[in-house]
Amino acid sequence: MSPALAQFAPLLAQVTIHNRTGGNAPCQAQQGKVFCFGWAADNFDRYTTPLLNQLLLVLIAVAIGFAIAFAMALISHRRRWLVPSFTGATGVLYTIPSLAFIFLLLPITGLGWTTAIIVLSVYTLQIIYRNTVAGLNNVPMDSKDAGRGMGMTDRQLLWRVELPLALPEIIAGLRIATVSTVAIATLMVFANVNTLGAPLYQQIDFKTNIVIAGGLSILMAIAFDLMLLLAQRLLAPWRRSQREATP
Amino acid sequence: MAAVPEGSDALSAFPLHLAFLGTFGDAFDFIFHQQVARTGQTMVGGPDQVLHLTGQHLKVTFLALGAAVAIALPTGVILGHLRRGEGFAIALGNAGRAVPELALIAFVAAFIGVGLLNVTFAFAVLGIPPILTNAYVGISQVDRTAVEAARGMGMRGLQVILRVELPLAVPTIMAGVRTAAVNIIATVALASLAGVSTLGDLILGRNVYGDQGVVAGAILIALLTLTLELGLAGLQWLLTPRGLKLARAGAAA
Numbered sequence: 001m002s003p004a005l006a007q008f009a010p011l012l013a014q015v016t017i018h019n020r021t022g023g024n025a026p027c028q029a030q031q032g033k034v035f036c037f038g039w040a041a042d043n044f045d046r047y048t049t050p051l052l053n054q055l056l057l058v059l060i061a062v063a064i065g066f067a068i069a070f071a072m073a074l075i076s077h078r079r080r081w082l083v084p085s086f087t088g089a090t091g092v093l094y095t096i097p098s099l100a101f102i103f104l105l106l107p108i109t110g111l112g113w114t115t116a117i118i119v120l121s122v123y124t125l126q127i128i129y130r131n132t133v134a135g136l137n138n139v140p141m142d143s144k145d146a147g148r149g150m151g152m153t154d155r156q157l158l159w160r161v162e163l164p165l166a167l168p169e170i171i172a173g174l175r176i177a178t179v180s181t182v183a184i185a186t187l188m189v190f191a192n193v194n195t196l197g198a199p200l201y202q203q204i205d206f207k208t209n210i211v212i213a214g215g216l217s218i219l220m221a222i223a224f225d226l227m228l229l230l231a232q233r234l235l236a237p238w239r240r241s242q243r244e245a246t247p
Numbered sequence: 248m249a250a251v252p253e254g255s256d257a258l259s260a261f262p263l264h265l266a267f268l269g270t271f272g273d274a275f276d277f278i279f280h281q282q283v284a285r286t287g288q289t290m291v292g293g294p295d296q297v298l299h300l301t302g303q304h305l306k307v308t309f310l311a312l313g314a315a316v317a318i319a320l321p322t323g324v325i326l327g328h329l330r331r332g333e334g335f336a337i338a339l340g341n342a343g344r345a346v347p348e349l350a351l352i353a354f355v356a357a358f359i360g361v362g363l364l365n366v367t368f369a370f371a372v373l374g375i376p377p378i379l380t381n382a383y384v385g386i387s388q389v390d391r392t393a394v395e396a397a398r399g400m401g402m403r404g405l406q407v408i409l410r411v412e413l414p415l416a417v418p419t420i421m422a423g424v425r426t427a428a429v430n431i432i433a434t435v436a437l438a439s440l441a442g443v444s445t446l447g448d449l450i451l452g453r454n455v456y457g458d459q460g461v462v463a464g465a466i467l468i469a470l471l472t473l474t475l476e477l478g479l480a481g482l483q484w485l486l487t488p489r490g491l492k493l494a495r496a497g498a499a500a
Contacts, residue, residue, distance in 0.1 A: 034358075092473075095429055095472055095473060095476050096469050096472065096473075097429075097432070097433030097434075097436070097468055097469060097472050098433065099433060099434070099436050099437070099447075099450060099465075099468070100433070100436070100450070100464075100465040100466075100468040100469040100472070101465070101469070102465070103450050103461045103462055103464065103465035104462065104465045104466065104469065106270070106458060106461060106462055106465075107269055107270035107271060107458065107462060176344065179341070179344045179345050180344050182345065182347075183344060183345055183346060183347040183348065184347075184348075186347040186348075186349045186350060187347075187348065187349055189349070190450075190451070196347070196350075197347070197349045200347075200349050200350055200353045201349065201353075201440070204353045204356055204357065204440055204441075205356065205357050206357065207357045207358060210350065210353045210354050210357050210358075211354075213350065214347060214350030214351075214353065214354060217347045217350060218345050218346065218347070218350075221344075221345035222345065225341075225345070
């Protein structure tokens with residue numbers, strides 16, 4: 001370590017000091033205790049706002065991401081030459097780390113909900129786009145021929161034959177995107193949005209707090225997953241969901 | 248913009264100051280020139296600190312990725328070879344996506360402890376699901392006729408794995424390794440919260456480093472991630488058997 005670096009050491013120590021809010025002293029004093037039920041029951045209301053914020057953030061981001069990715073898939077469905085560039089573009093955007101992305105937007109959109117929504121929606125693009133394109137590609141030729149034989153136009157064929165048959169794969173993409181978005185949404189505390197990451201970040205050494213905030217986030221992801229699975233079964237009862245490898 | 252002290256390092260002779268590009272210019276300035284910290288007493292930024300933090304960032308990343316590969320790859324390959332535990336392999340991959348990175352690092356810091364070893368463990372946990380799931384899927388999807396042909400040639404279990412199944416599964420396995428690597432290098436910034444200094448120090452230390460330091464950290468992390476992704480894509484190309492590449496090129500044409 002060079003002498004120049006030695007002078008950074010006190011600075012780095014400062015960086016890791018966070019604000020602590022009071023009210024948990026009796027529980028925190030019991031260091032051996034993994035989970036304080038009494039404290040959790042008394043203080044659960046402090047997680048309500050972060051929980052609702054995170055829920056809202058996920059819903060908005062996935063809705064925007066889905067709208068964009070779905071439109072891209074429909075555009076490139078008729079113009080096949082666009083598929084490689086769309087796949088490449090969404091892939092590169094997906095690779096930019098979410099934490100870095102927040103701060104790359106800092107000089108442009110500042111910190112706040114706008115930045116958080118942009119980062120989260122961009123993340124959903126790749127998975128939803130790829131699955132929608134794959135779903136449309138996997139529609140059997142016979143079904144399309146049958147539609148044509150019935151005199152359907154391109155548009156009718158798309159909305160009445162191809163999209164319904166692609167639905168299981170589209171929803172499979174939506175499930176992966178939504179579950180990942182819930183997890184990444186906790187990081188949006190660094191974009192100054194009070195999500196479940198806020199209690200985690202503010203009291204990172206308080207065990208009960210970490211179990212509650214982390215647990216709520218995981219439960220939210222599971223709830224979304226089950227709801228979308230149910231939607232998949234209800235909307236496309238003729239086809240069971242297909243298994244997916246990780247992206 | 249802070250003045251550059253004379254002769255503080257080799258690159259401070261870099262003539263062009265880029266502040267005219269706004270905060271992004273300031274961020275590049277921060278990378279190439281030392282400057283006074285927002286808190287006033289010390290100098291921050293400049294190539295020395297940036298290289299030190301980048302090295303730390305890469306060290307934690309490769310330790311964690313190495314540990315994740317060492318645990319997940321053999322497990323996934325053996326399960327795939329035996330075609331056992333499909334439910335476990337798929338469920339692990341799905342569950343991995345639901346775990347918030349911030350909660351994971353906070354959990355490890357609070358319940359196990361801080362420091363390099365514990366932090367490495369936390370990030371290895373993050374990398375295991377995609378590698379294990381993809382190794383399972385890749386190996387179990389290898390064409391059965393190829394495996395039977397290998398057995399007919401007198402190969403034993405381990406030989407089948409090493410000479411037939413692993414080479415044919417390279418694209419799927421490497422996709423998992425790449426996902427894990429990108430997740431880990433992106434999240435290692437959070438190690439700063441558990442007492443291990445990485446490039447996360449810059450992006451989480453706005454009160455010390457200012458906007459230029461934060462944006463500089465973000466630029467460096469994004470560049471490192473893209474470089475790692477490209478490097479692993481190159482490695483995948485080198486590891487993929489020639490026959491597989493020819494078959495893919497044929498299918499695409």
